[in-house]
Amino acid sequence: MAKYRIKIREDLCLGDKQCWDKAPETFAISDEDKSYVVNEDGNWPEYILAAAMNCPADAISLYDAETGEQVWPKPGSEGSKEKE
Numbered sequence: 483m484a485k486y487r488i489k490i491r492e493d494l495c496l497g498d499k500q501c502w503d504k505a506p507e508t509f510a511i512s513d514e515d516k517s518y519v520v521n522e523d524g525n526w527p528e529y530i531l532a533a534a535m536n537c538p539a540d541a542i543s544l545y546d547a548e549t550g551e552q553v554w555p556k557p558g559s560e561g562s563k564e565k566e
């Protein structure tokens with residue numbers, strides 16, 4: 483069973499394929515240069531989380547598949563990545 487439910491904001495997606503680069507069995511890029519999910523269980527959860535964390539547009543949200551709890555962006559982070 484997939485660990486995460488994945489949602490992608492197509493309106494934010496830049497089509498730069500960084501998510502596909504991190505988790506190529508989970509994400510794919512459409513002809514319109516938008517990311518979409520091909521298999522929520524396609525890669526190890528660590529890679530899927532890394533893909534979401536590294537999305538430059540913050541277009542990927544992850545939810546715990548069992549509890550529905552939002553995992554990324556971290557609740558309260560206003561949808562932005564944690565800055566170094």
Ligand code: SF4
Nearest residue numbers: 495496498499501537
């Ligand atoms: S990393 Fe983000 S912006 Fe880039 S293709 Fe994936 S969802 Fe779109």
